[in-house]
Amino acid sequence: MLAVKNLKKRFGDVIAVDGISFSVLENETVALLGPNGSGKTTTLRAIVGLVLPDEGEIYINGVDVIREPKKAKGFLSFLPQRINMYENLKVIEIIEFFRKIRNLPVQRVEYVIEMLNLKDILNKYASELSGGNVQRLGIAIAIMPDVPLLILDEPTLSLDPEGVMRFKSLLSSLKGEGKTILFTTHLLNEVDELADKVGVLVSGRLIAFEGASELKKKLKFESKVYLVISNMTDRFVDVVLDAGALDVKRNGTSMIIKADSKDMLDIIFKLKECGAKIENFQTSSQSFEVVYQKLMEEYHGKKD
Ligand SMILES: Nc1ncnc2c1ncn2[C@@H]1O[C@H](COP(=O)(O)OP(=O)(O)OP(=O)(O)O)[C@@H](O)[C@H]1O
Known part of the structure; x- marks a missing residue:
């Protein structure tokens, strides 16, 4: 579904992404982890065509994102890390606005209200929403188009433990619908339950990319x-x-x-x-947090 090959991106002196390659198979859920500034957002933004890579190739369903961005973007929907909501609009008006500009059927509005359990906040103004509810609305807008690939930048940001549980069940429903999902997160403890595979980025390099349990085995836990x-x-x-x-x-x-x-x-x-x-x-069994720490120690040990 998604293939990233030797992706490189530099901003001035900063190497944000330093030659990473990975694939996400159809109907797979993959989480990208890594410290702040390790290149996760830049990778996602390159995949969705918002950042032009310096080197490398990205294919979605075999379509080259750099050569045919419009066609490639047709397969995906993106949740950016910072969502700007229209403060003086109500939640339902915002959802309707996005439906109209994307020319989607009305049923998709009902679908996202149901999936994100938004009924109680539909008549609230965006300015009145808590951080967690802004995030729920952002996810709702991201999953509104019925596309095969969802790219979500920190969908779990600002969610309380109940919100994280709901996100977990949302992911499994989306998986049940056949979606392929790539998302970034800082939720180390939950990641092995959320994703089929985990990619760990450090300083723009992918130091691991596999199932959480395979990683545990590999690291001899x-x-x-x-x-x-x-x-x-x-x-x-x-x-x-x-x-x-x-x-x-x-x-x-x-x-x-x-x-x-x-x-x-x-x-x-x-x-x-x-x-x-x-x-x-x-x-x-060990939580993924311990696996992550061990990966970081091994990486820094090798580097020094
Ligand atoms: N538009 C930009 N201009 C200049 N530098 C940038 C730009 N975008 C990202 N960077 C830099 O590239 C590096 C990688 O940033 P990126 O946002 O991809 O990391 P991240 O892993 O998503 O971080 P976080 O977990 O904090 O969201 C950082 O050093 C960042 O400052």
Whole structure:
């Protein structure tokens, strides 16, 4: 659906985007993360044709964004980071305004009111809206055209925890409709639930681009499993260690196993093969924030 190849953009002395390449497949949801100023917005603005790259190519549905911007833009809708609302218009008037200038059917107004749950604020003036509601209205306007690709710059900005939950369910509805979504966010803890893949940008470079769980595996994240085995014996401790566990603690019929995430499933299978009767099973996994910190440390370690 979207292919970005060796994208470079410089503003004077600042290299905003430094040769990044990635693809977003049809119906995939991808989140771009990275510190302030790492090039996320510039990347999105280049994709939607608002920034002319110095080098590189961008294709949407096989159409070259630089050569055929009008045709390429027909496939997408964009939520910019800063939304200017018409302060003296009501929410419903703003939605209607955007519907008319885009020549969309009236049903799309009903659709966005329903999707963003805007009923309660339709008659409020834009000047009266809270930051979170301005954001909801912005998202509503962005998803109003029925296009296959949605590019959203910080859609989760100003949303409270409930707003983030609603955004999560909105993303899954949009995914259900077959949309492809690329968005930027600073929500590290939620990102693995929000996106199929995560791209991490640092100083204009893409240092990671894959599924959150693959990243955890790659970075050799330890996972911890708590088991209760009704027929527990010391032998099971040896089985777990032989199967590659990093640490095992046994207490009566319970056991806590620490292992690389990638090895954990094999360890549990070995236990089952050796006759362990597993009565209870609980896992604790790392939040993406820890993965992000590790990626940053590795990046800065390599750079120094
Ligand atoms: N129009 C512009 N003129 C000059 N410099 C710019 C312009 N747009 C972006 N930059 C610079 O390019 C770099 C990347 O900015 P960009 O907005 O793409 O980062 P970002 O990752 O989206 O940051 P944030 O998380 O704060 O939104 C920054 O150093 C920024 O100051």
